Amino acid sequence: MSIQVRNVEKRFGDFVALDKVSLDFAEGELTALLGPSGCGKTTLLRIIAGLERADAGQVLLSGSDASQQHVRQRNVGFVFQHYALFKHMTVFENVAFGLRVKPRGERPGEAQIRDKVRSLLELVQLDWLADRYPTQLSGGQRQRIALARALAVEPRVLLLDEPFGALDAKVRKELRRWLRSLHDELHVTSVFVTHDQEEALEVADQVVLMNRGQVEQAGTPEAVYNHPATPFVFGFLGNVNLFHGRLELGAGGGVLHTGEASLPVVAGSYEADHEDGSEAVAYARPHELDLERYAPGAEGIAVTLRRALALGPVAQLELEREDKLGVIEAALPLERFRHAGFREGELLAVRPRQLRVFVQRGEGQDKNAARARGAHAAKQGATQ
Structure with missing residues (x-):
């Protein structure tokens, strides 16, 4: 029934x-x-x-x-x-x-x-x-x-x-x-x-x-x-990292300026009603991050590895942003982590492989937008 x-x-x-x-x-x-x-x-x-x-x-x-x-x-x-x-x-x-x-x-x-x-x-x-x-x-x-x-x-x-x-x-x-x-x-x-x-x-x-x-x-x-x-939905389903900043749009995508870093944003990862220069928040899950040792001019966000917990097949990493804008959680396959040889206290660069960006609105706008997205999502879900 x-x-x-x-x-x-x-x-x-x-x-x-x-x-x-x-x-x-x-x-x-x-x-x-x-x-x-x-x-x-x-x-x-x-x-x-x-x-x-x-x-x-x-x-x-x-x-x-x-x-x-x-x-x-x-x-x-x-x-x-x-x-x-x-x-x-x-x-x-x-x-x-x-x-x-x-x-x-x-x-x-x-x-x-x-x-x-x-x-x-x-x-x-x-x-x-x-x-x-x-x-x-x-x-x-x-x-x-x-x-x-x-x-x-x-x-x-x-x-x-x-x-x-x-x-x-x-x-x-x-x-x-x-x-x-x-x-x-x-x-x-x-x-x-x-x-x-x-x-x-x-x-x-x-x-x-x-x-x-x-x-x-x-x-x-x-x-x-x-x-x-x-x-x-992004925040409720599993761990997620938030990157607050300003979205600069260009041909085929854009750039999110967050703190002292600029992160590339591909077309389709943000809503069509975003305007150039909008205040935005981007989301990335811990397993969607790449890490490398920091070098001058390196792409990504400069971070310090504060804690590494190697449990099972995955290493859970706690990374503190050098621009003092919070902590980032990363998850790397244990073999990759061990091969890289990262050590606690080391300066690294973290770069999201993909970001999902949402524009920041006022409370009333947020409620109306959420209602519209929810109605559309419910309709789409019913037809799957």
Whole structure:
């Protein structure tokens, strides 16, 4: 079943939780709603489920307006962060609960319920725990039982609110791989909320970046990571270096003057509405930087290597700008770092291989531009 959200608005007093949000969730896809706390992602999930009522806008399920439907009528499975299992019931009875409380005319027979529950417990690989109670399970096991319970009623849509947020890092990683595998087997239209960038990029078919009640960008994990539409998206997805300066445009590109350095900017890496001489901020990720020993006239930014941390296959470098405009983080393959022989305290030149440049506007202009980019990005993401 597909989901369409059209111009949804939600306020809590003076706080705007959702500001005219429009999104399409394709049938059979797994979508991540990603963003910081308070950005509106959980509110949007609850409105789709029918647990919250929007102040304005529509929720369409397979093209039919479900905005006024009760949560029971939507046939949605919901998995909470803290499991919400019944402690006084066994694992088997927890999974069977949704089937047992169906209206009499829709309720399966006892033999059907037993077969269904056993099948679901096998699906989540916990059939051997059927007679145990939730307090006897690990956090990861409880979350899998909660998912089995949500699937028992054969929902048209599966919604998960921070499903792995209460688990430690190792268990989270194992469970998100398992969720991806389970989704590939079931193909239930699914939406999950997370603030974990790695989780969203690794698991989802589509990622929706939200900020202050608006959609910043929607698209495939590769699209949002490699082609961020806004400064917020660039900064939220992984570590990033910022270079503030003035953009001078020329034929086929331009130059960003930042501190005592001038960095080349290729055409297409900045928006068309940039004007020559605009105050701008450029972004580059740590792995997009080249390093060499400093020499007079060297291209790039003069820096001092303050700290080098060689962990695994990558060396993480902390570089202090000589013009006192902050610290730059660089990531080099360990073999290249060792071959270069860089030492802490050494003077180096850092040069971004690529920059993404955004013009700096006033607050009102920023909001309007972000809204326009977000609407366009959401439309583009829905068509991918």
